[in-house]
């Protein structure tokens with residue numbers, strides 16, 4: 001996983017609540033491993049019916065084409081489990097999303113990929129949104145080591161994050177590699193559990209194939 | 216200490232306490248579908264990792280398929296890559312695949328309970344947000360992302376933080392033409408789409424106990440639209456009756472042992488919950504959505520609400536945007552709004568009982584001129600059972616298309632799409648902008664309400680047709 005320590009850059013405002021993952025990356029980009037997810041980010045609002053850039057969409061306006069951070073309304077990333085929503089943000093260049101809350105699956109997916117989801121209280125998110133709307137230098141600095149979001153004027157807002165999640169991001173930990181070290185415990189669990197719930201573990205393969213032949 | 220169903224199931228599955236509120240949980244059943252596992256297998260190949268327990272892994276193809284009669288995995292060009300990758304990856308990892316032409320093929324969440332893959336008190340995960348559907352048979356089932364799919368394939372376990380416990384109690388008797396779908400939409404309308412965030416939801420109450428297992432699956436299916444990853448109905452006799460004899464359900468002595476274990480799972484009477492919601496079902500009318508999130512819902516006899524009456528500016532803006540997108544006017548009665556497409560299908564509402572409810576309305580009637588109406592059974596087994604009962608003929612004689620099983624028009628990853636600007640009454644679970652295709656306008660409703668809309672050519676109150 002990509003490490004995350006800090007990011008400083010242009011922050012774009014997405015003040016609406018409930019931005020779902022269908023909006024972040026439309027389904028038409030989910031049919032191939034080769035899809036250009038960066039181009040697909042927010043495709044439905046980003047492009048007009050003719051396929052050209054929609055000039056009103058925030059990421060099409062300078063300097064927001066270079067956005068590294070999003071500041072969004074509550075429940076960002078709700079809906080579909082598609083991890084491509086996180087990948088699309090990253091391909092575009094986004095490293096961090098700040099919002100009052102996130103969809104549960106999106107939140108989890110973000111951590112697995114080194115995209116930092118920062119939860120701040122509603123009032124502070126509103127403060128950041130007004131700052132970004134008024135500023136001619138719409139940049140923010142997000143520092144995971146010190147757990148702060150700061151404006152160029154020196155306003156610094158602390159945020160909370162589970163220590164284990166923070167550590168995993170700072171180190172770029174491979175969670176699967178970590179869990180594989182628990183291989184012995186997993187095996188012991190399965191053995192003990194099979195004694196109690198044999199029906200969970202005792203499946204013999206072959207039923208699927210036999211039914212297919214029987215047709 | 217009294218425990219809830221969820222506490223008991225959680226405790227049974229903890230392999231290790233990882234600290235900082237994180238636990239390593241055992242995954243009893245891992246179900247994979249073609250669109251969300253391809254990248255996981257690719258990463259595993261890169262890292263030289265194997266599937267730890269292929270015998271606990273089940274695979275189906277459902278999303279990127281054509282549902283045209285006689286289709287194969289190649290009929291929809293755009294889906295071929297994932298269909299072929301799925302076959303190759305399953306073969307390489309020794310995972311049994313329920314392939315496109317298999318008599319058990321279907322939407323992953325329809326197939327999991329139907330085949331007895333999902334079992335009471337079992338953990339079941341799938342790279343798909345509607346995995347909680349299997350909570351209808353009492354599984355602790357939840358949707359995961361692709362990185363987690365890879366983690367589960369490699370380790371048969373998952374890192375989880377324990378969600379809070381919520382209980383939703385549905386009491387009272389349902390009025391005629393009111394179905395499970397109406398109950399869950401009503402709940403989401405009342406509580407909102409983020410009420411369940413961070414929670415695992417137990418559905419309880421007399422209405423749930425009286426509800427057949429297929430209806431419970433419909434309720435659990437839309438837990439994610441309430442914001443919760445997991446929702447379940449603890450098992451009871453109806454659950455055991457439903458599961459007995461299903462292909463992957465335990466047999467013989469295993470069945471007896473399982474039954475004894477399952478009977479101990481329901482929440483203790485004194486169990487506590489972090490949040491409780493009570494719903495009285497008696498007053499619930501058939502529901503229909505009027506906006507672009509599932510909480511934008513009202514009784515079919517209601518009107519399009521006025522954004523001016525919204526409690527705050529952000530809600531006002533969101534409502535105005537929804538109405539603009541859907542081409543609706545504040546104050547307009549919902550009943551009578553013309554529709555172009557009717558979609559009866561999806562993991563929410565494509566089981567036999569759903570098709571029966573729709574067929575009852577469609578029987579002896581005709582789809583209104585100019586309306587395209589599709590019936591897409593959730594699985595090949597449902598399709599076969601419906602044909603045995605003659606439902607296919609009821610639908611085709613009325614002018615509905617009778618299609619093969621798959622996700623179809625629920626999601627625009629295949630060729631069943633709602634054209635731009637067209638209005639669709641759908642029995643699926645998401646009315647997001649563009650969900651059914653770019654510019655598509657979606658209203659969610661029950662199968663009976665959808666069938667009523669098809670024959671009326673407009674949003675219709677099914678209670679008036681039924682009498």
Ligand code: SF4
Pocket residue numbers: 278322323324343345561562563621622623625626643644
């Ligand atoms: S039917 Fe729709 S919601 Fe269900 S699994 Fe398929 S795409 Fe997802």
